[in-house]
Amino acid sequence: MNVLMEVKNLSLELGGKKILNGLSMELWESHVHAIVGTNGAGKSTLANTIMGLSGYREFEGEILFRGESLRGKDINDRAGMGITLGWQEPARYEGLKVIDFVLAPLIDKDRSAAEQALLTVGLKPEEYLYRAIDKTLSGGERKKVELASILAMKPKLAFLDEPDSGIDIESIERIFRAVKILKEHGTTVVFITHSLAVLKQADHAFLLCGGRIVDKGSVKHIRRYFEEECMPCECRDPDIRRGRNEAK
């Protein structure tokens, strides 16, 4: 297995609170990983930190992408290296049209690439290409547009934060098909999720709790832990459980 990204002992504070807490993991080339954890485990914080969003760049530890450190690199540097993020809540861009958003990262601004990507995520090009990415698009539609832009980009690494949130049931299968296409192109996909349906689509999974990876392995293995132990107890990190019991 070729390692694409290595995260070593990553810690990050937000608002004076340690949200990521010595997190380590390896992501492999052309693999679909899932990172599962309950609400507040630190999943989005991890994705935002790896992407280098502003406010998430003062981390301790190391993030290596193809052996190169991401320290000091901003979001544009990281995007240029082939790292992308589909946001949990995609942003609105007043006045920016879908076609320009999808083609923006491409050198060859080929309209048919945008059309193909929209079709794959289930948006009719004739209806959506010239729509603005503003409040007239629903959250689910903005998520699909964002996934279309990732498809057109063919990045090396794509984090998809809660890819099924706001997406209707019929469209979820399309999202999963789009992920298969990305994988065939050699993209490593990381689902960030608390949904078992999304987890099932992965090749390998991590369990995140209290800002660190507490278990990893096959989807079957992590699914069992997540359902039977993590969901009912909300946190299986022994240090955190100990802290909770002491606080009682």
Ligand SMILES: Nc1ncnc2c1ncn2[C@@H]1O[C@H](COP(=O)(O)OP(=O)(O)O)[C@@H](O)[C@H]1O
């Ligand atoms: N900007 C922030 N300032 C302070 N705390 C934050 C901030 N963003 C997130 N948190 C806290 O960090 C924890 C993890 O949040 P998040 O990464 O969004 O969790 P998840 O995506 O796993 O649901 C939560 O307790 C959340 O309240």
Ligand SMILES: [Mg+2]
């Ligand atoms: Mg989240």
